[in-house]
Amino acid sequence: MAENYTDPSGNTAQFRxxxxxxxxxxxxxxxxxxxxxxxxxxxxxxxxxxLIAWLTLG
Incomplete structure (x- = not known):
């Protein structure tokens, strides 16, 4: 892995x-x-x- 690895999720322009x-x-x-x-x-x-009204009033 390169020493200067850049996290792509940290780049706002790429995210936009x-x-x-x-x-x-x-x-x-x-x-x-x-x-x-x-x-x-x-x-x-x-x-x-x-249904509740019919059972209550009926």
């Missing part, structure tokens, strides 16, 4: 270039939407509340 690369933007665009998950949780909550 990595973060601004098109590959990182493509990875972020591939993240699936959470909207169906939240909609499903909302529907399940409404069903549970309606």
């Amino acid at each position: 270039a990595f973060m601004d690369s098109p590959d990182s933007a493509a990875t972020a665009a591939e993240t699936p939407s959470r909207l169906p998950l939240f909609a499903g949780i909302g529907v399940a909550a409404v069903v549970v509340v309606a």
Whole structure:
């Protein structure tokens, strides 16, 4: 190993270039939407509340 080894993670310019690369933007665009998950949780909550109300009032 060379005596003047430079840690690449310590270089701010290289890190910024990595973060601004098109590959990182493509990875972020591939993240699936959470909207169906939240909609499903909302529907399940409404069903549970309606079931409790029906059992209590019925």
